[in-house]
């Protein structure tokens with residue numbers, strides 16, 4: 001749950017819009033090391049369409065996986081068309097689209113502003129960083145691990161095999177995966193592109209974002225959950 005102050009957000013959004021462009025107004029590429037992935041996905045014209053499909057499928061998978069779904073109940077039950085207290089599904093998808101457009105090497109920056117046309121809140125809305133976005137979700141380690149297994153499965157299903165192979169390539173890898181995981185990737189593995197390790201390495205940030213600690217929602221129980 002997030003208290004959002006409209007005026008501050010509007011000011012922030014204007015500032016963020018200014019920040020996403022460099023001095024000659026060229027959009028900033030936050031992860032230039034992944035530019036080849038963006039090109040392979042279709043570049044500025046085609047890649048956002050592919051990312052939208054991936055995010056749509058990933059969210060559908062997460063809200064139907066019995067382990068992760070309970071943590072999204074405040075979002076899926078939010079029929080207010082306002083993301084003031086909890087995200088609407090449309091806001092969640094809009095922010096995930098911006099984040100993955102940036103992570104996959106596009107001319108985007110996360111956090112940043114998004115327009116959520118179905119929300120009644122003042123537009124654009126400002127997406128939050130990973131600590132603030134998850135500060136009341138209480139994500140336990142094992143649930144984060146399940147989320148990542150689901151996400152990788154969606155990427156493998158939706159991406160052409162060559163693009164998935166490139167995204168997960170360890171050839172001349174320099175971007176290190178440092179977080180424990182349930183995807184069978186040894187800690188210390190170095191990837192050619194930074195997208196996958198950046199996502200897995202968010203484990204510590206997201207599982208420690210809630211000050212009161214993890215919340216174990218059935219079927220997840222503390223006893224069998226890696227923290």
Ligand code: HEM
Nearest residue numbers: 001068071072086087095096127128133143144147199202
């Ligand atoms: C690398 C992993 C993850 C990434 C990249 C990610 C990314 C995001 C993004 C971009 C948002 C929207 C932020 C905003 O609206 O400003 C968000 C919100 C949210 N995420 Fe995650 N997330 C991750 C893991 C998880 C996990 C493991 C769970 C729970 C199983 C989760 C549950 C949620 C919920 C419930 C919200 C909405 C919070 C609210 O508005 O009340 N996320 N996440």
